[in-house]
Amino acid sequence: NAGVMQNPRHLVRRRGQEARLRCSPMKGHSHVYWYRQLPEEGLKFMVYLQKENIIDESGMPKERFSAEFPKEGPSILRIQQVVRGDSAAYFCASSSTAGTGPYEQYFGPGTRLTVT
C-alpha cells in the first residue's frame, strides 16, 4: 500500500513567488490535514479538509494561505507571495475516518520550503 505522498520534497522560492504543495492521501482515505513545522518547533495544525470541503481552517494564517481538496486529484496547499517566515516543513496527513475518534493519522514525508 502506498502511503501518503507529498511533492515536491524540497521547494525553493524567492520572496514574492507562489508555492504549491501537493498531497495525495492514502488509498481509501478521504480526510486530509495539513501541519506546519517551523524550525526548532513542534508541528502546528493548519487545516482539515474532506473532498471538496474545508472543514476547519482555524490554524491557517489569515492571508496568503489557501487549501483545497478537489473531487479528483491531490490536496493542494497554496502560499501566495511567500516571505522568509514561511520557510518550514509542511506535512500532510490523512485518515479514513474523523469525528468519532480516536483514529490514526498517517503522515507524509513533508515538503521542505525554503524562501530566499
Add this chain to the structure above:
Amino acid sequence: DAKTTQPNSMESNEEEPVHLPCNHSTISGTDYIHWYRQLPSQGPEYVIHGLTSNVNNRMASLAIAEDRKSSTLILHRATLRDAAVYYCILSGAGSYQLTFGKGTKLSVIP
C-alpha cells in the same frame, strides 16, 4: 486542550527497554492519550493510543496510571531505528487536531 509534559531528552542502550514518561495532570475524562514519533527528516508516525487500560501493539506498550494523570510509553527492546522524537498527545473523542509539543528526543547508543 489539556497539556502534556515530557522530558526533553533520554538515552538508552541498544536492545534494552526504554520507558518514556508523560505527565498530563489536567487530562479530562474523555481525552485519549496518543503517542507519535518523528524520525529525523521524516513525517510523524503513529505509535499507539489508549484511554484507560494499558495497551500493547507490535511497536510498543502504553501503561496508563490509574488516575490517568500520567502515562509511559514502553519500547521493549530499543534499536537504532527507534532514535526519534516521541510525542505524547491528548485529544478528545472526535477531535482531529493533533497538538504536538516539543516531545522527548530519544537517543539509542549502540
